[in-house]
Amino acid sequence: SQTIHQWPATLVQPVGSPLSLECTVEGTSNPNLYWYRQAAGRGLQLLFYSVGIGQISSEVPQNLSASRPQDRQFILSSKKLLLSDSGFYLCAWSVDGSTDTQYFGPGTRLTVL
Amino acid sequence: RKEVEQDPGPFNVPEGATVAFNCTYSNSASQSFFWYRQDCRKEPKLLMSVYSSGNEDGRFTAQLNRASQYISLLIRDSKLSDSATYLCVVNPPGNTPLVFGKGTRLSVIA
Numbered sequence: 001s002q003t004i005h006q007w008p009a010t011l012v013q014p015v016g017s018p019l020s021l022e023c024t025v026e027g028t029s030n031p032n033l034y035w036y037r038q039a040a041g042r043g044l045q046l047l048f049y050s051v052g053i054g055q056i057s058s059e060v061p062q063n064l065s066a067s068r069p070q071d072r073q074f075i076l077s078s079k080k081l082l083l084s085d086s087g088f089y090l091c092a093w094s095v096d097g098s099t100d101t102q103y104f105g106p107g108t109r110l111t112v113l
Numbered sequence: 114r115k116e117v118e119q120d121p122g123p124f125n126v127p128e129g130a131t132v133a134f135n136c137t138y139s140n141s142a143s144q145s146f147f148w149y150r151q152d153c154r155k156e157p158k159l160l161m162s163v164y165s166s167g168n169e170d171g172r173f174t175a176q177l178n179r180a181s182q183y184i185s186l187l188i189r190d191s192k193l194s195d196s197a198t199y200l201c202v203v204n205p206p207g208n209t210p211l212v213f214g215k216g217t218r219l220s221v222i223a
Contacts, residue, residue: 043213044213049210101162106155
């Protein structure tokens, strides 16, 4: 069966510090991968998605970037965090070639102080 | 019209009640639809998929009205454990990601 992992679960970072969040999927090949952010009390905002290694589509211009160095690994990064980057970061996957059902990881709760 | 629109609630209902949520979508060519459930401070989890006119799973029934471009979720015999935010999700045409509504919050009260 497929599983999706995210770490860390929680993170507190100062403004201006770098960020690296990692997501890995097991039990499937060439999944579509997604990064979302959910601000407190708000809806899901799609940040990036990837249909294959090295292929990243950005949905919202901002100080975040994403990379997919391996088939089942998706990384979200920032060189300098802003206060507005605080939120709940969720990684999700869907079956290769399909933008249908997505399955979410447990998320990383980021607080920027 | 927003891509996916939901009443944010909250819907406060007593245990055992029947409650229904509606969701409207703007792209008439959308082919598949989903309801996800999100508990407080947790990730969304798939509740139901809707590919044709509707779907039923125990106490939960989802219905699709393509002519009016809305999807509904009906919960019968509400339980305390049904308290959560319910996200309406639409799969637009083409190979583009799902579009999530902002969610409807449900509180089931003893």
